[in-house]
Every structure is written in C-alpha cells, then in structure tokens.
Amino acid sequence: MDKFPASRRATNIEYAIRDVVVPARELEKQGKKILKLNIGDPLAYHGFPTPNHMIEAFYKGLKGQQNGYSPSYGLPELREAIAYDESQKINGGWDCKSDDVYVCHGVTEALQIIFAAFLQQDDKVLAPGPHYPPYMAYPQLFEGQTVEYSLNEENGWSIDLEDLESKMDDKVRLIVVINPNNPTGGIADKNHLKKIIDIAGKWPHCAVISDEIYDKINFKGNHYSTASLSDDVPVITLNGVSKVYYAPGWRVGYMAWHDPEKKLSLVRDGAERLLRSRLCASTPAQLGYLAGLQSNKDWMNDYTNKLLEQRDICIKRVQSIDGLKVTKPEGAFYMFIRITDEQWKSNDKGFVLKLLKEEHLLLVHGSGFSHKYGQGHFRIVFLPSPKILNEAFDRISRFLTV
Ligand SMILES: Cc1ncc(COP(=O)(O)O)c(C=O)c1O
Structure with a gap:
C-alpha cells in the first residue's frame, strides 16, 4: 500500500x-x-x-442564546475586565488598555498567533530549559527555531542570565519567560526580570513573552508582572482561565501587548489579521471567564x-x-x-x-x-x-x- x-x-x-x-x-x-x-x-x-459562579455565567450565556460568534479580539466587556486585572497585579500592574488585550482559544492559540506574526526563516525564540513543550514545538511550524537558556536548579530554578545573554544575537525575536514555570514551579526574581528586559532592549527587534498562566498560584506572594517592569521594551503577557480559574476545558486565554513606544505596530497588524481569520474564542466561555474576573476571588x-x-x-x-x-x-x-x-x-x-x-x-x-x-x-x-x-x-x- x-x-x-x-x-x-x-x-x-x-x-x-x-x-x-x-x-x-x-x-x-x-x-x-x-x-x-x-x-x-x-x-x-x-x-x-471550577467555581460555581463561573459555571452559572457560562450556562446563563448558553441559555440566553449568546451562542453566536464574538468579535475576533474578544467580548469588549471581557477585554476591559482583563485590562483592569493586568493593571491590578499584586506587586504592581501596568497601564493595560482593553485594546491591548486579545482573547484567544487559550494561551496555546495565542502562542501560535505570536509566533506566526513574529517569525521569519531562521528567527530564534529563546525559551527556558526546561519548559512547557509548545515553546519548542511551535516556533518550528513558523520556520523559526527555539534556543534554550538554562535555569539554575540549585537556586530555585532561577533564570541563568549569563547563559541567556550569551545566546542573544540579531536573530532572536522573542525571549520567553514562564513565571511560575511549568515544569519546575520556579518563580522569577524581580531583578532577573528587569535584567531580561534590559537584555532584550539592547537588540532592536527583540520582545519578551511573559507566560503568567499560573501567576496567582504563588505560595510566597512574590510574583511580578514582567510588563509592569518595562518602560519601553515590548512585553506580551499571556494568561487565561485554564489554571488559576480552574477551567482548562473552556479554552479561553489572552495575550496582552504592552508596547509603549509602538515598536510592534507592524507585527501587531499581522497578529490582528490572523485573529480575524480564525474568527473568535468561544462566546459563552468568555462570559464564564468574565464572571471569574469580576467576582470576589x-x-x-x-x-x-x-x-x-x-x-x-x-x-x-x-x-x-x-x-x-x-x-x-x-x-x-x-x-x-x-x-x-x-x-x-x-x-x-x-x-x-x-x-x-x-x-x-x-x-x-x-x-x-x-x-x-x-x-x-x-x-x-x-x-x-x-x-x-x-x-x-x-x-x-x-x-x-x-
Ligand atoms: C506554561 C503554560 N502555558 C500555557 C499552558 C496552556 O494554556 P491554555 O490552556 O490557556 O492553552 C500551559 C498548560 O499546561 C502551561 O503550563
């Protein structure tokens, strides 16, 4: 055969x-x-x-026939609530506007859109080793490659800045921070995050992805939003309903683009085209997430x-x-x-x-x-x-x- x-x-x-x-x-x-x-x-x-008040809101959406397509970038009220949440992070948020937020079919879809919009032949993504597997799998789909930087196991799986910096060159488009990390559970140190922003800032076309999907599962309260520490270097924050809201099967997440100097306007236009071409995330699931964000936590x-x-x-x-x-x-x-x-x-x-x-x-x-x-x-x-x-x-x- x-x-x-x-x-x-x-x-x-x-x-x-x-x-x-x-x-x-x-x-x-x-x-x-x-x-x-x-x-x-x-x-x-x-x-x-999954908390009952979130399930009720999802169900209410279904019963109320809110079963149509949502706008491609997400329901306006959800984008607003996410932007507010980004501005209120425990150790300081950033000036996130609802237009900075794009709701996706989970962080996993956001990653595909980011890599598709950023990467050209042989471009590099610097990701921590070890990491959540799609950070290795997806860049290759878009002609890029992943280069790993090491984490220091003896020091709470902290980011090895020297190793990261030694791997920088003008092909690196994105530095990935996973904080807290999967699989290590390590939390990135505030000064390390600042240093990563400085490193990215030395290269003209390098942005930071900060995957914060476990942000509120932080046992010492020492989690920092990477975007809140950056004045000029673009940082894309990823988060969603899967982990801290305990609803991974709903498939809702987001990317929030912090780009004060509008360096990413061309890439962002590409990302928006991709978002429109794949229609939208689930409408009733977005309503469930909205209830989670707006209720007592x-x-x-x-x-x-x-x-x-x-x-x-x-x-x-x-x-x-x-x-x-x-x-x-x-x-x-x-x-x-x-x-x-x-x-x-x-x-x-x-x-x-x-x-x-x-x-x-x-x-x-x-x-x-x-x-x-x-x-x-x-x-x-x-x-x-x-x-x-x-x-x-x-x-x-x-x-x-x-
Ligand atoms: C670091 C990290 N990012 C993203 C995801 C998946 O996110 P989502 O369910 O929103 O696609 C996971 C799932 O395990 C993860 O560990």
Whole structure:
C-alpha cells in the first residue's frame, strides 16, 4: 500500500505530557488501573472544581442564546475586565488598555498567533530549559527555531542570565519567560526580570513573552508582572482561565501587548489579521471567564492553601526516599524531581516507562520538557488528594528499593 507522506512539520512535534499516555492506554486495555499524575489539569482530580459562579455565567450565556460568534479580539466587556486585572497585579500592574488585550482559544492559540506574526526563516525564540513543550514545538511550524537558556536548579530554578545573554544575537525575536514555570514551579526574581528586559532592549527587534498562566498560584506572594517592569521594551503577557480559574476545558486565554513606544505596530497588524481569520474564542466561555474576573476571588486563597499543603506532603515524601532530590517549587502545581538513583539518573524516560509498567503510576519524564536541561528528572502533579499523592510516593519508593 502506498501510504501518503506526512509533513515533517507535523512529525517533528512532541508533546511528552500526552505522549506517555499511549503506553498507559495499552495497559488499561489489558485491564490495569493506572494512577495518572501526568497532566496539569485540575479537573482531572477531585478537590479543585471550577467555581460555581463561573459555571452559572457560562450556562446563563448558553441559555440566553449568546451562542453566536464574538468579535475576533474578544467580548469588549471581557477585554476591559482583563485590562483592569493586568493593571491590578499584586506587586504592581501596568497601564493595560482593553485594546491591548486579545482573547484567544487559550494561551496555546495565542502562542501560535505570536509566533506566526513574529517569525521569519531562521528567527530564534529563546525559551527556558526546561519548559512547557509548545515553546519548542511551535516556533518550528513558523520556520523559526527555539534556543534554550538554562535555569539554575540549585537556586530555585532561577533564570541563568549569563547563559541567556550569551545566546542573544540579531536573530532572536522573542525571549520567553514562564513565571511560575511549568515544569519546575520556579518563580522569577524581580531583578532577573528587569535584567531580561534590559537584555532584550539592547537588540532592536527583540520582545519578551511573559507566560503568567499560573501567576496567582504563588505560595510566597512574590510574583511580578514582567510588563509592569518595562518602560519601553515590548512585553506580551499571556494568561487565561485554564489554571488559576480552574477551567482548562473552556479554552479561553489572552495575550496582552504592552508596547509603549509602538515598536510592534507592524507585527501587531499581522497578529490582528490572523485573529480575524480564525474568527473568535468561544462566546459563552468568555462570559464564564468574565464572571471569574469580576467576582470576589477569596476562594482562590483556599485553593492555593490546599495546594501548598499538598506540595509540602510531596516534599516530605521525596526527602524520605533515597535516590530522589527536589528543589521546592514556589508556584504552580508541579514538582520537577531529580533522580539521583545510580541506575536511573541517566535514563529518565526508562524510569517513567518501567514505573508505569511495574507500579502502574504515570508521570512525565524530564527530558520531555527539554532533552538537554530536563533529563535526569521527572515531573509530578500535586493536584491529587494527599491520599493519592501518598499512594504515588509509596509506589515510587517501592520501585526504587527493589
Ligand atoms: C506554561 C503554560 N502555558 C500555557 C499552558 C496552556 O494554556 P491554555 O490552556 O490557556 O492553552 C500551559 C498548560 O499546561 C502551561 O503550563
């Protein structure tokens, strides 16, 4: 049979978080029950439901026949509420106007639009290693390439500024900051963010992407909005409903363009064309998000405190197991654990696959978040209940001691 060829563009794509599900499914087909701690979806576990007032607003939109297309850049009232939220960040916001905000089908779509609008042949995106996988996968779709800068594990996964600066050249169009980071849970230091803005500012065509989708899941309250620290360098902030509003299946997020000197006017025109050509994000889901932004947010503190307790349980368990080491995450709901065990420290994927086969526990191998900077690690999600987390660590401990 003459099979149709697939594009190299598509066959190059890797998404480790979901790729490990394939062998897990095989085991499930054989009747095995798998404990899955691989996916950063709060709704995949009990204990972090989407708040009811947001669901009611979404439902009201559906019932009221608000089921048509919205304007391509988003519902005006939602853009307004997002702009207000950007101006009120805990450690200082920025002068965000509703026209700076574009509502997308999640941050993931915003990324595709940004890369499509910015990148030309061989342009570079500088992203942290390790990182959320689309930062490696997507630039290639638009003829660009990702170059990773390292994070300093010993120092809270802080940004290695020297390494970042050494990788700058006139092909770098975008520096990516993921803050808090997935998979490390690291929070970027305010001075490091300022330094990154200075570095970008030395190059005429370099902007900053600041992915702040976990911003309010910050255990010490030390998260800074990157845009709030920039006077002239363009910063595009990404955020949405998926993580801190606990509704990832709604597929609503945004990009907010902070560009005081209008350096990005041509790129922005391109991004707006792309946005119009893909119509809009889900209208009733935007209404649900609006309710989240406009209502009291005290419930978020309860959720964050619960996550903090669960993080601490995991830290204790890791510290009690020979062969593992961890740098404490200060945000998000992930832990990026170093494997120090002699047998597995150079084979994180082998570790994850054998653990899956023998203990029916699904994690994600660190090299899936960066071949170079993630290897020798695995990521665990601390969204499940303490009972499930303890069960997971019992299995890891048993696996490493036999
Ligand atoms: C850093 C980061 N950015 C973006 C996303 C996805 O955002 P969205 O659901 O809005 O597409 C994730 C999901 O895990 C993430 O970890």
